Amino acid sequence: MTIMKSANRYLWIGYTAARSNLAYGGEVIYRCSFLTVILYIFLRLWKVVYAATGSDRVGGLTLPQMVWYLVITEAIYLSAPRVASEVDEDVRTGRLAVHLIRPLSYAGGHLSRAMGDRLVRFAINLTVGSVLALILVGPIPISALGIGMFFATLPAAFLLDFLGMFLIGLCAFWLESTSGLALLYTRTVMMFGGMFLPLAIYPAALQPILKVLPFASMLSAPGVMFVNPSLLLLKESIVIQGAAVAVFLVMVGFVQFVALRRLFSNGG
Amino acid sequence: MFRLFVDYLRLCAAYLRINMNAQLEYRGAFYTQVAAMFINDGAWVVFWLLFFTRFPVLHGWSLKDVMSLWATTTAGYGIAYGVMGNAHRRLAPAIAQGELDLWMLHPRAVLPHLLLGSTNPSAWGDAAFGYVIYFGFVKPNVQQALMFVVLSIVVAVVFVGFGILTGSLSFYLGNASTLSDQWRDISITFATYPPTLFEGKVKFLLFTVIPAGFISYLPVQSLRSMSIVDLLIAIAGALGVLAAGVGIFYFGLRRYESGNLISMNG
Amino acid sequence: MNRGVEIRELKKNFVLTRWKGFSRTVSEVVAVDRISMDVPEGQAVAFIGPNGAGKSTTIKMLTGILHPTSGNVSVLGFIPWRDRRKLAHCIGAVFGQRSQLWYHLPAGDTFELLSRIYSLNRSEFIRTRDVLIERFNLGPFMDTPVRKLSLGQRMRAEVAASLLHRPRVLFLDEPTIGLDVIARQELRDLICEWNRNDGTTIFLTSHDAGDIEHVAQRVVVINHGRVVVDDNVAAVRRKYLGAKILRVQFHDAPRPMVLSGVTTLHESGYEWKLQIDTAITPVRVVTAAVLDAGSVADIAVEDPPLEEVIARIYCESRKKVPI
Numbered sequence: 001m002t003i004m005k006s007a008n009r010y011l012w013i014g015y016t017a018a019r020s021n022l023a024y025g026g027e028v029i030y031r032c033s034f035l036t037v038i039l040y041i042f043l044r045l046w047k048v049v050y051a052a053t054g055s056d057r058v059g060g061l062t063l064p065q066m067v068w069y070l071v072i073t074e075a076i077y078l079s080a081p082r083v084a085s086e087v088d089e090d091v092r093t094g095r096l097a098v099h100l101i102r103p104l105s106y107a108g109g110h111l112s113r114a115m116g117d118r119l120v121r122f123a124i125n126l127t128v129g130s131v132l133a134l135i136l137v138g139p140i141p142i143s144a145l146g147i148g149m150f151f152a153t154l155p156a157a158f159l160l161d162f163l164g165m166f167l168i169g170l171c172a173f174w175l176e177s178t179s180g181l182a183l184l185y186t187r188t189v190m191m192f193g194g195m196f197l198p199l200a201i202y203p204a205a206l207q208p209i210l211k212v213l214p215f216a217s218m219l220s221a222p223g224v225m226f227v228n229p230s231l232l233l234l235k236e237s238i239v240i241q242g243a244a245v246a247v248f249l250v251m252v253g254f255v256q257f258v259a260l261r262r263l264f265s266n267g268g
Numbered sequence: 269m270f271r272l273f274v275d276y277l278r279l280c281a282a283y284l285r286i287n288m289n290a291q292l293e294y295r296g297a298f299y300t301q302v303a304a305m306f307i308n309d310g311a312w313v314v315f316w317l318l319f320f321t322r323f324p325v326l327h328g329w330s331l332k333d334v335m336s337l338w339a340t341t342t343a344g345y346g347i348a349y350g351v352m353g354n355a356h357r358r359l360a361p362a363i364a365q366g367e368l369d370l371w372m373l374h375p376r377a378v379l380p381h382l383l384l385g386s387t388n389p390s391a392w393g394d395a396a397f398g399y400v401i402y403f404g405f406v407k408p409n410v411q412q413a414l415m416f417v418v419l420s421i422v423v424a425v426v427f428v429g430f431g432i433l434t435g436s437l438s439f440y441l442g443n444a445s446t447l448s449d450q451w452r453d454i455s456i457t458f459a460t461y462p463p464t465l466f467e468g469k470v471k472f473l474l475f476t477v478i479p480a481g482f483i484s485y486l487p488v489q490s491l492r493s494m495s496i497v498d499l500l501i502a503i504a505g506a507l508g509v510l511a512a513g514v515g516i517f518y519f520g521l522r523r524y525e526s527g528n529l530i531s532m533n534g
Numbered sequence: 535m536n537r538g539v540e541i542r543e544l545k546k547n548f549v550l551t552r553w554k555g556f557s558r559t560v561s562e563v564v565a566v567d568r569i570s571m572d573v574p575e576g577q578a579v580a581f582i583g584p585n586g587a588g589k590s591t592t593i594k595m596l597t598g599i600l601h602p603t604s605g606n607v608s609v610l611g612f613i614p615w616r617d618r619r620k621l622a623h624c625i626g627a628v629f630g631q632r633s634q635l636w637y638h639l640p641a642g643d644t645f646e647l648l649s650r651i652y653s654l655n656r657s658e659f660i661r662t663r664d665v666l667i668e669r670f671n672l673g674p675f676m677d678t679p680v681r682k683l684s685l686g687q688r689m690r691a692e693v694a695a696s697l698l699h700r701p702r703v704l705f706l707d708e709p710t711i712g713l714d715v716i717a718r719q720e721l722r723d724l725i726c727e728w729n730r731n732d733g734t735t736i737f738l739t740s741h742d743a744g745d746i747e748h749v750a751q752r753v754v755v756i757n758h759g760r761v762v763v764d765d766n767v768a769a770v771r772r773k774y775l776g777a778k779i780l781r782v783q784f785h786d787a788p789r790p791m792v793l794s795g796v797t798t799l800h801e802s803g804y805e806w807k808l809q810i811d812t813a814i815t816p817v818r819v820v821t822a823a824v825l826d827a828g829s830v831a832d833i834a835v836e837d838p839p840l841e842e843v844i845a846r847i848y849c850e851s852r853k854k855v856p857i
Binding site: 030033034038041044045049052176177180183184187190191196197201202 | 296297300303307308310315321323325326446450453454457458461464465466
C-alpha cells in the first residue's frame with residue numbers, strides 16, 4: 001500500500017514538473033532556433049566531408065543517417081534538467097539535511113522531477129528536430145522494432161545522466177562552487193558521449209576507453225540505435241548501461257553515506 | 269580631436285581599473301567563471317582535434333586554420349565584452365528600463381560611456397583562451413603574432429558594433445532582450461565554423477544580417493595570406509558593422525529624447 | 535546676468551499608443567503644461583507634487599535628457615538639450631533610490647572614477663575631495679566597501695560624490711528617504727551649508743516636509759503639469775503647513791478635553807489623534823492640556839503627510855480661476 005502511495009507521489013511530482021516546463025514558451029522558441037542553426041551547419045559540414053571521402057558511408061552511416069543521429073543526440077543533450085544546481089542549493093541552504101534522513105525519498109523526489117522536466121523537453125526537441133531533418137535530408141529507413149529498441153535505450157541513458165548530475169550536486173559538501181564541475185561534466189558527456197560524431201569515427205586508440213566510460217551510453221547508444229538498430233547492439237547496450245547504472249548507484253550511495261557522516265559530525 | 273581621443277582612452281582605462289577591482293572583490297567567483305569559459309572553449313578544440321584526426325582537410329581548411337579561427341573569435345569576443353561589458357546583453361534592458369537617463373547626466377557621449385560601465389567576467393576567460401590557443405597551438409612567427417593581435421582588436425570591434433546593433437532594438441521594439449540575445453547567439457555560432465562550408469545566399473547572409481563573415485572569414489583570411497590588403501578589408505568590414513550599430517543607436521536615442529518611446533498595452 | 539535657471543512657457547506632450555489586440559488608439563498626454571519660472575543662482579527650491587504631476591519630466595528637460603514640445607529653458611546660460619554635455623559639467627544629481635557609488639568597492643574608488651569622467655584637474659580634484667571628506671565626515675569609512683556602510687553614511691558619500699566636480703546646480707531626488715532622524719538632520723545641514731556657503735543652486739524633490747522646511751527657501755508645487763504654488767517657505771508654512779498632528783496614549787481613561795483650534799481626528803480606547811491649527815493655538819498649549827487630561831503613557835507631535843498638504847493646496851488653488 002505504501003509503495004503505491006509513494007509511486008503516486010513521485011508520478012505527481014513528475015507531472016507538475018512537466019507542466020511547468022510547457023509554460024516556458026519563449027524557451028521553446030529559443031531552443032528551436034538553436035536546433036535549426038546547428039542542424040543546418042552540421043548538414044553543410046557532413047556534405048563537404050562525404051563529398052571529400054567520395055563514399056556514401058562514413059563510420060557506417062549514410063549522410064541522412066548522420067543528420068538524424070545528430071537530431072537524437074541533440075534532443076537528449078538539450079533536454080538535460082538542472083539537477084546538479086538544485087542539489088547544490090539543497091546542500092548549501094541546509095534543506096538536504098532534513099531529507100537525508102530518508103535518502104531514498106530525497107533522491108526519488110529529484111529523480112521524478114528531473115524525469116518530468118526531461119521528458120517534456122525531449123519530446124519537444126525530438127519533434128522539432130525531426131521536422132527539420134525531414135526538410136533537410138528527408139526520412140531514413142526505420143521500423144517499428146527499431147523504434148522500440150531505440151526507446152528501450154532511453155531510460156538507462158536518462159537515469160545515468162541523472163545519477164551523474166546528482167553526484168556533482170552532492171560535491172557541494174566539499175567544493176565552494178559546483179558550477180565549474182557541472183560544466184566540465186556536461187562538456188565531457190558531449191565529447192565522450194559522441195554528440196556530434198558517432199563514436200565509431202573517433203580515433204582507434206580511444207575506442208577501448210570510450211567503451212568503458214558511461215558517457216557512450218547516454219548519447220551515442222540511443223543515437224546509433226535510432227539510425228541503425230541491431231539486436232546485437234541492443235544486447236551490448238543493455239549490458240553496458242546496466243553495468244554503468246550499477247556502478248553509478250554504488251558511487252552515489254557511497255558519496256551520500258560520506259556526506260551524511262560529514263553532516264552529522266559538523267552539525268549540519 | 270586627438271586630445272578627445274586620449275581623454276576617452278583614459279576614461280576607458282579608469283573603467284577597466286574599477287571594473288576589475290569590483291570583480292576581484294570576489295576572486296573565487298571570478299576565477300571560476302574564467303576557468304569555466306576555458307573548459308567550454310576547450311571542449312570545442314577537442315571536437316575539432318577529433319574531427320581533423322579523421323578528416324584532415326575541410327574544403328581547404330586544416331586544423332591550424334580552424335584553431336586560428338577559434339583563437340581570433342574567442343580573443344576578439346573576450347576583448348570586446350571584457351572591456352565593454354555593457355555591450356553584452358545589458359544594452360537592451362538598460363534602454364527598456366530607462367537607465368539611459370543616468371548616463372546622460374554625465375558630460376560624456378552616452379554610448380561609449382554606457383558600454384564601459386561593466387565588464388563580463390567570463391569574457392576574460394575567452395580572451396585568455398584565444399591567446400593561449402594561438403600562441404601555444406598555432407605557434408606563430410613575429411609577423412603573424414602582430415597580425416593576430418591587431419585582428420583580435422578588429423574582431424572585438426565587430427562584436428561591440430553588433431552588440432550595440434542588437435541591443436538598440438529596444439528603442440524600437442520595447443524590451444527586446446530575448447530577440448537581441450538570440451540574434452547574437454546565432455551569429456556567434458555561425459562565426460565559429462569555417463565559412464567555406466557555406467555558399468551562395470547563406471554566404472551573403474553572413475556578411476549582412478548575421479555578420480559572422482566579418483568575424484570568421486575576413487580575419488582568418490588575413491592571417492592565412494598575411495596580406496595588408498586583406499587586413500585593410502577586414503578593418504573596413506569591422507568599422508562598417510560598428511558604424512551600423514552606432515547609427516541605429518543614435519537614431520533610436522533621438523526618439524528616446526523626444527520621449528515618444530512610451531507605449532503601453534491597454 | 536542671471537545665470538540661474540530660466541523657464542518660459544515650457545510644454546511637453548507625450549504621444550501615447552494603446553494597443554488592444556490589433557487595434558490601437560493614439561492619444562496625447564500633456565505632462566508639462568506651460569511652466570514658467572526663474573530660479574536665481576544660489577537659491578534652494580523645493581520642487582514638489584504628487585506622483586505623475588510632471589516633476590520628473592520637467593527636471594529631465596532641465597538636464598537635457600528630454601526635448602520639450604515647446605518653450606524655452608536656460609540653465610546657467612545653456613540650452614539643456616542642445617548643450618547637454620557642456621551643461622553636465624556644471625550640474626550634479628543625487629537620487630535617494632539609485633546609487634552612483636559602486637556597491638562592492640570603497641567610495642574612494644568611485645570618487646577616482648568620477649574625477650576621470652569629469653576630466654578634472656588632478657590637484658584640484660584632490661583638494662576638493664579632501665575638503666568634502668572633511669566636511670561630510672567621510673574619513674572613518676573611505677576605505678570600507680559601500681555595501682558595508684549604513685544608509686546615512688552612504689547618502690553622505692553620495693552627496694559628496696555629486697559635488698566633486700563643483701557643480702553650480704544640484705538636483706536632489708528624495709535624498710533623505712529611509713534615513714533615521716539624526717542622519718536626516720545631518721544630511722540636511724550639509725546640503726544647507728553647501729547651498730549657503732558655496733552658492734550652489736539646489737533643486738530638491740522630496741515627500742518629506744522636514745526636508746523642505748530645513749533646506750529650501752522657496753517652494754514650487756506642481757500638479758497636472760502646472761505650477762500651483764510658488765512662494766517662499768515661510769509663507770507656505772504659514773498658509774498650508776500650519777497644522778500639526780498630536781498622538782497621545784493614556785494609561786487609563788482620560789478626561790475629555792476641548793480647545794479651540796483642536797479637532798479630534800480619531801479616538802479609541804485610551805488613544806487620541808488630534809489635529810492642531812497652530813495659527814489658533816500653539817502646540818505647547820495643547821500639549822499642556824493633554825498632559826492635564828490624564829496619565830500620559832506616550833505622546834508624539836508630527837507634521838501631516840505632505841500628500842494631504844498638497845491635496846489641500848490644490849483644492850484651495852482650484853477656487854482661484856487659473857489663467
